[in-house]
Amino acid sequence: MSSATAPATDSPVTYIQHHLTNLSVGEGFWTWHLDTLFFGGLLAALIMLVSWRIGRSLDAEKPAGMQNLLETILEFVDGQVKSIFHGRDRLVGPLGLTIFVWVFLMNAMDLIPVDLLPKLAEMMGVHYLKVVPTTDLGTTFALALSVFGLIIIYNIRSKGVIGYIKMFLFHPFGKWLIPVNIVMTTIEEVAKPVSLGLRLFGNMFAGELIFLLIALLPWWIQWPLGGSWAIFHILVITLQAFIFMLLTIVYLSMASQADH
Structure with a gap:
């Protein structure tokens, strides 16, 4: 939402382009x-700091405050892992928890008034600032490619190198259509990180753009409309974090099956 009390600018295109431009080098x-x-990085550091503080002061008898919240999230993620992932794995649970919390916090930056931090940065001589990491395609694809790397590792771990190669050669149509199998399986595998990255980016970018369009309206329309969209957007940012986490668990579960 805009922190201004009047339309943001007389040049809407310039205003939107400015807010969608990253502070970059190279x-x-x-x-x-x-x-x-x-x-x-700041949000990742915040997660580590809060987790460390809670870990130092755990009280199994009288949990309160942030410990209660973290335990609720942990139980929720653990339930999803147990219902989806076949077998036991020490990485999938912590990975799912990290993805859900980190992506949620990065998405939640979208709820900060769109002009607030850029204006503060401009006062310090920084002329461009995008505050929502998940509206950057580089972020969402970096996350998706990290998951894709784990998918390959889990496939090789469960099937072996030869078994993983055979998956490309003989899936889904058998030994008589090997060229078709290679193309189809490659598309199927590549579609996983592409869909993960684009889904998160598309939804968050669209949400940010709507906030910018609302910021161009007169203040007496901005506040009720922006407030309503912010309330609805809480659902969007939570759902997108959940979907990214859920699909990660599903893909790793599929990769862990020796007969897949």
Whole structure:
């Protein structure tokens, strides 16, 4: 939502383009989005700090406050893992919890008024600032490719290198259509990180764009409309974090099956 009390600018296109431009260094493939790295890293550090503080002061008899919240999230994620992932694995549970909390917090940056942090940054000489890491395609694809790397590792661990290669050669149509099998299985595997990355990016980018469009309206429309969209957007940011976590668990479960 906008923190202004009047339409944001007389040039809506310039306003939107400015807010959707990253603070970056480098050119081409080697461009680094400093704002994405900063806010993503800051939220990751916040998760580690809060977890460390709670871990030091755990009270099994009288849990309260943040410990109750963390235990609720932990039990929720643990329930999802047990219902989806076949067998036991020491990584999947912590991974699911990390993904859900981190993606949720990065998404939740969208609830900060769109002009607040960019205006503060501009006062300090920083002219571009995007505060929602998941509206950056680089973030969502980095997360998705990390999951994809784990999918390959779990496939090789459960099937062996030869078995993993056979999956491309003989799935889904058998030995008589090996060229077709290679193409179909490759598309099926590549579609996993692509769909993960694009789904999260598309939903969060659209949400951010709606906030920017609302910020262009007069203040007496901004506040009720922006407030309503923010309330609905809480559901969106939670759902997108849940879907990313859930699909990660599903893909790793599929990769862990020797006969898949």
